[in-house]
Structures are given as structure tokens and as C-alpha cells.
Amino acid sequence: MEPHFVHPLSSVETIDTDEGQKQVMNNWAFASMIWTATIAGNINAIAMATELFTDQEQFYVLVTGSKAGNQAAIATAIALLAFAIDDKLEQAFLNQQNQHNQDN
Numbered sequence: 293m294e295p296h297f298v299h300p301l302s303s304v305e306t307i308d309t310d311e312g313q314k315q316v317m318n319n320w321a322f323a324s325m326i327w328t329a330t331i332a333g334n335i336n337a338i339a340m341a342t343e344l345f346t347d348q349e350q351f352y353v354l355v356t357g358s359k360a361g362n363q364a365a366i367a368t369a370i371a372l373l374a375f376a377i378d379d380k381l382e383q384a385f386l387n388q389q390n391q392h393n394q395d396n
Contacts, residue, residue: 323370
């Protein structure tokens, strides 16, 4: 297994739930896992990454830079993925809330 770019100690957050506190992976760690697998050529990760990147040219530039070991490209890709994941999750929750409001 490839090492992930985000250190594991910074990848877990504690959240409060109805059942108590739970530790969950944050978006940065998830983005790092997706990017690590993308650079390794994993088809599923590539599909997720291309879905999350809005600029496909930038995606290919970052893949090339990351494969060459460019730390700025790696950090940029992970940051863009983490923010895109956050945006997708926010949109999903808003859609769910809107659907719930329409049903009531």
C-alpha cells in the first residue's frame, strides 16, 4: 500500500453524535487517500478525482507534477480535493434537507 501524503495523526477528528463522541476521518485525509491512489493509477480513485476536479487541465498538470515528486503539486491537489469533497457533502446535505422540507 502506498503511503498517504497526510500524516495519520492529523487525519482523525472527534465529533459529537447522538450516540456520543466518535472519531472520523477528515476531508483532508480522505483527499490524500484519493490522491495517493490516483497517482498510483487506481481506476476508481482516478474516477473520483476527475469528478471532483472542475478544471481537467489542472488535474492533469497536478498528476504530472505529483508523479514527478513536486510537493507543491501534491499539496495543491489534496487541498483542491478536500475543498471539493466538502462542497459535495454540503450540497448533498442541502439537497436532503430540501427534500425533507418538501415532504413535510
